[in-house]
Amino acid sequence: MTRSPRLAGAGAVVRRRLLVALPVLAATSVGMFALGAASPVDPAKQYAGAAAFTASEENLAQLRANWGVDDPLPVQYLRWIGNLVQGDLGWSTSRHEPVASVLAARAGWTLLLIGVALALVLIASLLLGALAAYRRGGLFDSALRAAAYAVQSMPVFWLGLAAIAVFALALGWMPAGGLTDVTATSTSWSDVAHHLILPVGVLAVSQAPWFVLFVRDAVAESMRDDHVLAARARGLPGRTVLFGHALRTALLPFLTLVGTHLPELVGGAVLVETVFSLPGLGAVTVAAALGSDFPLLAAITLITTAVVLAANLATDLAYAAADPRVRLDG
């Protein structure tokens, strides 16, 4: 831990956050497990698939015994959570391979999709939001806000289908889905990049309204701050005042809120991946849900939550490090 005075309380904050997050995560895992146990689906039959109709009762009983699904529920829960804590994520019944290897093969694409889209959204929303706030109530401001509200009410998967209809089918500029060309024999980065333009664009556009509106309001607010008025009074050019003074004040609180918006991005990514048939976590999540694959679904949900919590903590700490007025509490 750094010895910087600004981050003096950081260790204590991390400890306090964990003290809350761990019990809540544990309670959530109990709830998820209880829901899984109450599920009417027989995991052995689910695993066997069509073979369940012909399999003998002994074979199915053997499967259940192997997995220990007939053990008392607390025993099952402790075994599952114990394995989870030790890094053994379990066996995916819908994909017939370890959960860890499913995640390892898939998570990268989802992270790439979310990462690039988030970067685009941040750049675009800071630029557009600040410009709209500069002439509040002006033509650009009104148009941007109307567009933001319109996009905000469009389901992301519908936006994705519209993008496919226009850019892939009508104009033929982009591929309609997948990660590589059908005829390609190997994966080349340019091919992948070309295939990712539409999905990344759709995810970015669908997430942008919240960010744009937030930046606009925050910058509009800070345009009335004393130091911004002073900068204007000194005759500094508008661009300097806007980006150098007003936006800077609004920037920090905005960045910490980005962390709280991550869950929305994850949900959007699942839907976008489904629309564009991308081989990320979205497709396996849906397949796992259709197959009532408890280990895979639970692992994906819990791990994503942990990642989001960690990201929130990191942005809060970064905020405190950057702004000496902020006191970390909780």
Place this chain on the structure above:
Amino acid sequence: MADLAARPPLLRVARSRLRLRPGRAGAVVAGLILLVAIVGSLLAPLLWPLDQSAVALDQTRMAPSWTHLAGTDDLGRDVAHRTVYGLRVSLLVGAVAALVATVLGGVVGGIAGTLGGRVDRILMRIVDTIAAMPHLLLGIFIVAMLRPSLGAVIASVGLTHWLSTARIVRSELLSLRTRPFIDAAISGGAGRFRVLTRHLLPHVLPRLALATTLMIPHAVWHETALSFLGLGLPPHLASLGNMINDGQGSLLTGAWWASLAPGAVIVVVTLAIAVLAARWRDRLDPRVRAELHL
């Protein structure tokens, strides 16, 4: 108090009330759209009955025309007709799920706001932690474990959307507690229960109703997203998400209209709700004027 004689004549008052100012025009249009959507989806079984499982394989993928206003889908079903029923299901699921979420959030936020102190801190930390769970993933998990059905979808939406309501109720209660009229009530001898029911609740209920209204679009999106993923309502039932999902296949064969109408209906109805809610918020809190005036 203004002199009674100085009051404008009744007619002029009526006229100025009816005059469509910007903002009010938007609200009127939004109200009409919502009225048509609600009445239409309520009366649909009487006016325009639909056989959910009927197909017409001799009329598949017909472009929009006067007989089929929004075209037909892969199975020859009229898209406009099914969209009406899809909206019916979506609004029902959205309203019920929003109500479930409101009750959950109201209870948690109410406890945190009235008790305050340590209980409040712990409850709100729990809310923060649950908010870090991607609610679509949690929703998918709930539906997957309960098997896709109407009840599972409502549970999935209700259990994932109560956090914002809890926060609103809690912060409203906390700010009300410091107001003089509460002190006055307490020093007047009112008990905890009386303060809660007679003084706090009447102030919180309008906020709660507004939060519920604003949640309906979210609930509708969540339901359509689940149905779109094939995890919502049974596939033969006309629901907006199911129809957009069906339309995905038709799109690649050139029938772009199959998912156009259901999606457009979602956009129009959620925008209408948002416009009305913004207007309502202006009324509730004139100091913070909402920015949404379309």
